[in-house]
Amino acid sequence: xxxxxxxxxxxxxxxxxxxxxxxxxxxxxxxxxxxxxxxxxxxxxxxxxxxxxxxxxxxxxxxxxxxxxxxxxxxxxxxxxxxxxxxxxxxxxxxxxxxxxxxxxxxxxxxxxxxxxxxxxxxxxxxxxxxxxxxxxxxxxxxxxxxxxxxxxxxxxxxxxxxxxxxxxxxxxxxxxxxxxxxxxxxxxxxxxxxxxxxxxxxxxxxxxxxxxxxxxxxxxxxxxxxxxxxxxxxxxxxxxxxxxxxxxxxxxxxxxxxxxxxxxxxxxxxxxxxxxxxxxxxxxxxxxxxxxxxxxxxxxxxxxxxxxxxxxxxxxxxxxxxxxxxxxxxxxxxxxxxxxxxxxxxxxxxxxxxxxxxxxxxxxxxxxxxxxxxxxxxxxxxxxxxxxxxxxxxxxxxxxxxxxxxxxxxxxxxxxxxxxxxxxxxx
Amino acid sequence: xxxxxxxxxxxxxxxxxxxxxxxxxxxxxxxxxxxxxxxxxxxxxxxxxxxxxxxxxxxxxxxxxxxxxxxxxxxxxxxxxxxxxxxxxxxxxxxxxxxxxxxxxxxxxxxxxxxxxxxxxxxxxxxxxxxxxxxxxxxxxxxxxxxxxxxxxxxxxxxxxxxxxxxxxxxxxxxxxxxxxxxxxxxxxxxxxxxxxxxxxxxxxxxxxxxxxxxxxxxxxxxxxxxxxxxxxxxxxxxxxxxxxxxxxxxxxxxxxxxxxxxxxxxxxxxxxxxxxxxxxxxxxxxxxxxxxxxxxxxxxxxxxxxxxxxxxxxxxxxxxxxxxxxxxxxxxxxxxxxxxxxxxxxxxxxxxxxxxxxxxxxxxxxxxxxxxxxxxxxxxxxxxxxxxxxxxxxxxxxxxxxxxxxxxxxxxxxxxxxxxxxxxxxxxxxxxxxxxxxxxxxxxxxxxxxxxxxxxxxxxxxxxxxxxx
Numbered sequence: 001x002x003x004x005x006x007x008x009x010x011x012x013x014x015x016x017x018x019x020x021x022x023x024x025x026x027x028x029x030x031x032x033x034x035x036x037x038x039x040x041x042x043x044x045x046x047x048x049x050x051x052x053x054x055x056x057x058x059x060x061x062x063x064x065x066x067x068x069x070x071x072x073x074x075x076x077x078x079x080x081x082x083x084x085x086x087x088x089x090x091x092x093x094x095x096x097x098x099x100x101x102x103x104x105x106x107x108x109x110x111x112x113x114x115x116x117x118x119x120x121x122x123x124x125x126x127x128x129x130x131x132x133x134x135x136x137x138x139x140x141x142x143x144x145x146x147x148x149x150x151x152x153x154x155x156x157x158x159x160x161x162x163x164x165x166x167x168x169x170x171x172x173x174x175x176x177x178x179x180x181x182x183x184x185x186x187x188x189x190x191x192x193x194x195x196x197x198x199x200x201x202x203x204x205x206x207x208x209x210x211x212x213x214x215x216x217x218x219x220x221x222x223x224x225x226x227x228x229x230x231x232x233x234x235x236x237x238x239x240x241x242x243x244x245x246x247x248x249x250x251x252x253x254x255x256x257x258x259x260x261x262x263x264x265x266x267x268x269x270x271x272x273x274x275x276x277x278x279x280x281x282x283x284x285x286x287x288x289x290x291x292x293x294x295x296x297x298x299x300x301x302x303x304x305x306x307x308x309x310x311x312x313x314x315x316x317x318x319x320x321x322x323x324x325x326x327x328x329x330x331x332x333x334x335x336x337x338x339x340x341x342x343x344x345x346x347x348x349x350x351x352x353x354x355x356x357x358x359x360x361x362x363x364x365x366x367x368x369x370x371x372x373x374x375x376x377x378x379x380x381x382x383x384x385x386x387x388x389x390x391x392x393x394x395x396x397x398x399x400x401x402x403x404x405x406x407x408x409x410x411x412x413x414x415x416x417x418x419x420x421x422x423x424x425x426x427x428x
Numbered sequence: 429x430x431x432x433x434x435x436x437x438x439x440x441x442x443x444x445x446x447x448x449x450x451x452x453x454x455x456x457x458x459x460x461x462x463x464x465x466x467x468x469x470x471x472x473x474x475x476x477x478x479x480x481x482x483x484x485x486x487x488x489x490x491x492x493x494x495x496x497x498x499x500x501x502x503x504x505x506x507x508x509x510x511x512x513x514x515x516x517x518x519x520x521x522x523x524x525x526x527x528x529x530x531x532x533x534x535x536x537x538x539x540x541x542x543x544x545x546x547x548x549x550x551x552x553x554x555x556x557x558x559x560x561x562x563x564x565x566x567x568x569x570x571x572x573x574x575x576x577x578x579x580x581x582x583x584x585x586x587x588x589x590x591x592x593x594x595x596x597x598x599x600x601x602x603x604x605x606x607x608x609x610x611x612x613x614x615x616x617x618x619x620x621x622x623x624x625x626x627x628x629x630x631x632x633x634x635x636x637x638x639x640x641x642x643x644x645x646x647x648x649x650x651x652x653x654x655x656x657x658x659x660x661x662x663x664x665x666x667x668x669x670x671x672x673x674x675x676x677x678x679x680x681x682x683x684x685x686x687x688x689x690x691x692x693x694x695x696x697x698x699x700x701x702x703x704x705x706x707x708x709x710x711x712x713x714x715x716x717x718x719x720x721x722x723x724x725x726x727x728x729x730x731x732x733x734x735x736x737x738x739x740x741x742x743x744x745x746x747x748x749x750x751x752x753x754x755x756x757x758x759x760x761x762x763x764x765x766x767x768x769x770x771x772x773x774x775x776x777x778x779x780x781x782x783x784x785x786x787x788x789x790x791x792x793x794x795x796x797x798x799x800x801x802x803x804x805x806x807x808x809x810x811x812x813x814x815x816x817x818x819x820x821x822x823x824x825x826x827x828x829x830x831x832x833x834x835x836x837x838x839x840x841x842x843x844x845x846x847x848x849x850x851x852x853x854x855x856x857x858x859x860x861x862x863x864x865x866x867x868x869x870x871x872x873x874x875x876x877x878x879x880x881x882x883x884x885x886x887x888x889x890x891x892x893x894x895x896x897x898x
Contacts, residue, residue, distance in 0.1 A: 166864055
């Protein structure tokens with residue numbers, strides 16, 4: 001039984017690569033897991049493992065050959081039944097004339113299906129997937145995964161008994177998922193550490209969970225696709241702190257309002273006062289939101305999630321405080337329902353507690369603005385020509401320029417300043 | 429009795445309803461099934477099964493008349509229509525009795541009568557009238573499986589009168605063999621009756637509005653059938669519309685318009701086979717707010733109607749109108765209700781379709797045109813019956829197996845067959861699709877020799893330029 005070995009894809013977008021090195025020669029016995037070759041693209045190189053047991057019958061592509069198409073047959077194994085005695089001579093005899101350039105018949109994509117009918121039977125897998133046994137999967141799922149560069153061991157199957165089926169691979173495939181947004185994914189090079197530079201033994205590889213994958217994809221898209229700019233102002237918050245203290249001292253049930261809760265409320269009121277700024281860009285038009293749903297960035301283990309305080313403009317501070325406490329707790333336990341972290345119209349991210357003075361967040365699409373809140377600290381301010389000490393907090397508003405122009409963002413910040421610096425106005 | 433409560437009440441005991449009932453009982457539910465006529469529904473009593481009995485008679489008759497070809501001599505064979513019909517009815521009766529046994533074995537309550545629904549919690553109440561089971565029943569879940577019936581078009585006179593103008597129902601129990609029959613519609617039902625009556629000796633004309641017979645099948649299959657049926661002596665009018673149907677005495681006159689020209693056909697009987705409409709009336713669905721489109725209840729892949737506790741499966745939910753589709757939907761729906769893990773939504777593309785005419789037609793998945801329309805790059809294989817030893821030995825050298833693969837992934841997108849026994853073969857390709865096999869596994873499979881199934885192998889090989897016997 002002859003088993004073809006095909007050129008693997010190192011990434012979903014890889015179409016061809018260089019076969020830099022063979023580690024086997026015709027006549028060598030290989031077993032699953034043995035490294036048989038090294039392949040390279042301009043960005044990465046990887047070792048190719050044998051999947052099946054057998055004797056190398058022939059190498060169809062010469063070491064150093066460039067432009068080898070993905071899925072082209074690069075070598076043939078004589079499977080378990082193959083006799084050691086006959087395989088090597090045949091291999092040797094034919095390997096030489098086949099001195100393979102990329103134009104060798106077996107490497108030509110147009111003829112590939114006819115000459116290699118069972119490509120899937122021996123799809124080699126890149127070394128980083130070496131963990132344990134192969135997961136159960138359908139032949140079609142295996143083939144599509146190999147073509148798209150999806151790591152089957154990272155998927156969970158929805159077929160009978162957890163078998164990975166086509167749907168699971170298609171859902172997991174970054175290429176498939178990114179397509180509707182117009183091919184931006186193809187601009188992003190596959191993120192791979194070059195083994196020649198970073199010895200795989202020198203770091204631990206933490207598998208990507210779903211939160212991390214979604215966060216990575218969304219932020220990359222946002223940062224690359226949305227024309228964004230920051231606006232920074234300093235706010236004096238002594239009156240806000242005093243108001244907070246008075247409220248908390250007066251609370252009989254022990255409930256506490258945080259500075260952040262007050263900023264949520266102030267931001268929501270500013271959004272209502274400045275409706276141009278409470279908007280999302282869509283292809284059909286600018287969606288101007290009628291309510292202020294404030295997303296609040298919460299750090300969770302291994303990622304970030306943004307639970308939403310819905311209708312924050314119409315809620316009292318104690319209610320916002322209570323909801324925030326509940327949402328943040330459940331966010332950390334990863335118990336939020338999708339409707340609890342989706343549908344915001346504006347975001348707040350606060351790193352003040354870490355002593356960060358100022359920073360500019362990445363927009364959380366389709367929201368048009370995100371506010372980055374720094375630490376409130378005593379600083380020198382000049383008032384009527386005299387230097388005074390005040391508690392000052394620096395905030396930076398990142399705006400989606402497609403919906404929020406500089407002046408609109410500035411107007412929103414003025415409104416926000418009014419509510420923060422004169423907190424009583426929040427009661428109006 | 430009337431106050432009994434159930435986990436699940438199913439309305440309709442066709443192959444959708446009774447299979448769903450058995451699966452639900454297996455999952456530990458207390459189940460009742462409401463039926464207004466005979467257990468087994470149209471399929472067992474007036475559809476799939478009795479027509480297969482009729483077609484078997486016509487097939488045997490066909491073979492006897494060709495006895496000489498096989499080196500046999502039979503003098504003066506006759507088709508005894510009353511005996512043929514009696515056999516068909518006996519087969520239907522036997523199976524309906526079988527369903528009654530299965531209900532009993534699975535402790536499923538059978539409620540006789542006509543059901544309708546009223547608002548209720550947690551699911552609509554089931555009101556049964558006009559039978560031994562009269563009463564009001566409450567269940568946690570209610571499943572509609574009321575099926576469908578023949579489409580009519582009264583405006584053009586296309587309405588059964590039970591005498592000269594028939595639907596499948598009368599066509600199944602003829603008292604005498606009509607000399608001239610016009611069949612309106614060339615879907616599976618129309619073609620099966622056309623084949624039956626043609627074989628028994630009637631002059632059959634089929635009128636089809638679309639440009640080809642069996643229009644849901646692959647174009648190659650339609651073309652093959654057109655040739656084959658015409659060769660048998662059938663008249664096929666495609667791209668033709670019946671504009672009026674009038675009956676007078678013992679003759680029906682059918683006015684047909686094709687290509688701007690009108691012609692008149694005279695017939696002793698007309699069979700209406702223009703498709704079906706869902707049985708959605710009289711159930712109180714409007715009052716419950718059930719969404720109905722073109723006589724079919726709108727559901728998701730798990731049979732959910734959007735009304736809490738109310739589900740629907742089978743013909744009432746739309747095409748493909750096939751018994752096995754109904755059964756499968758019933759199982760999916762019930763398993764989803766029971767919270768069985770890993771239940772996949774119903775996928776219409778994995779439902780095989782069969783037409784039991786002579787020759788037979790069977791298919792699964794996309795037609796070549798549909799696959800192309802999806803923008804797939806294709807590899808198409810065809811293998812003729814004439815290249816298969818078993819087909820020649822059987823004296824059935826006419827037919828074809830066509831397979832369509834995605835050139836990039838090797839996915840089997842569709843399989844289409846015409847010829848002897850192909851309805852028994854198509855399951856192989858259905859398994860291949862469900863198991864997500866690629867051309868590689870199909871090529872590596874050993875098919876037994878000599879069988880018709882070898883053509884399935886050859887067709888796959890042909891798609892990749894590797895057919896052996898061609």
